[in-house]
Amino acid sequence: xxADLEKQLTAVSKDIKADFEKTTRTWNDKPSFxxxxxxxxxxxxxxxxxxxxxxGGTRVRYATMxxxxxxxxxxxxxxxxxxxGGVLFVDKRKxxxxxxxxxxxxxxxxxxxxxxxxRINIKVT
Numbered sequence: 001x002x003a004d005l006e007k008q009l010t011a012v013s014k015d016i017k018a019d020f021e022k023t024t025r026t027w028n029d030k031p032s033f034x035x036x037x038x039x040x041x042x043x044x045x046x047x048x049x050x051x052x053x054x055x056g057g058t059r060v061r062y063a064t065m066x067x068x069x070x071x072x073x074x075x076x077x078x079x080x081x082x083x084x085g086g087v088l089f090v091d092k093r094k095x096x097x098x099x100x101x102x103x104x105x106x107x108x109x110x111x112x113x114x115x116x117x118x119r120i121n122i123k124v125t
Contacts, residue, residue, distance in 0.1 A: 008120045013042035016112055019078050023104045026072050026080040057101025063087045076107045
């Protein structure tokens with residue numbers, strides 16, 4: 001029974017990992033995501049610093065963006081678009097309002113929490 005559950009957890013975690021990868025599909029510097037397996041537990045993680053800034057948001061930012069700047073991502077959306085523009089310059093003497101948190105992890109959890117029970121079927125006999 002435990003082996004079957006482990007197998008099903010692994011399958012679900014691959015699909016959840018794919019959702020995390022969708023959030024950076026159009027990024028030039030894509031983070032890598034890994035599934036860490038523990039007994040009856042799967043953790044999808046990255047150590048990509050920019051991903052944490054974008055997903056978690058920041059209080060301030062020092063980058064001034066080009067006038068045509070349009071972000072590739074938006075809050076609570078599992079995906080990534082074309083975007084446009086980029087960084088014009090960085091000046092730590094002129095802080096700007098921070099990056100609005102995209103909350104990728106929360107959006108993915110909201111999607112998957114109701115589905116996990118349906119995907120993992122264990123028969124107790």
